[in-house]
Amino acid sequence: IQPSPAAGDTCFIINKNYSEYDFNVGATKLIKIPTYFGFNRSVKINVQKSGANANYLSYDMLVSDKNSLVTFNFSMVLEAPGHTGYQNPFFQLEIFELDENDNEIARLDPTTYYEVVGQLPKPDGWSEFTVGSSDGIWQNWKQVSFDLANFRSKRIRMKVLVTGCSP
Secondary structure (H helix, E strand, O other): OOOOOOOHEEEEEEEEEOEEOHHHHOOOEEOOHHHOOOOOOOEEEOOOOOOOOOEEEEEEEEEEOOEEEEEEEEEEEEEEEOOHHHOOOEEEEEEEOOOOOHHHHHEEEEEOOEEEEOOOOOOOEEEEEEEOOEEEEEEEEEEEEEEEHHHOOOOEEEEEEEEEOOO
């Protein structure tokens, strides 16, 4: 667990208890680590405060023969849907090409982008929840893969973004 920043705004948490559930959607509904994918750790990224804010994780790498198929395993809980468009919470996976100074040039390719907007009616495959005064939508674990074979020897940045209301 990462140390808490000032004001208790912990946004990134390493989970290692493979029997732990995400109580944001109710007990025994969403397990935090998908052991059926063969993993024993997960990273939780969250938006700690309500209102307009966002958090993201990024990872830089050089694409080679050994790492050119990138697979993300993720589940999602998006609170307070029901706004308009990008005023809703949303989630993005995106891959950028980097220059020699590790500055982002542009999205690597149109196929290296994935997005879900937490809107109502809920997207296909999602469930609704209400816990206390909080409501939202959630999706169980799924996979999205990006084939980067055509981009070997390029430096890239993979970004995972989650927002709460308008970012």
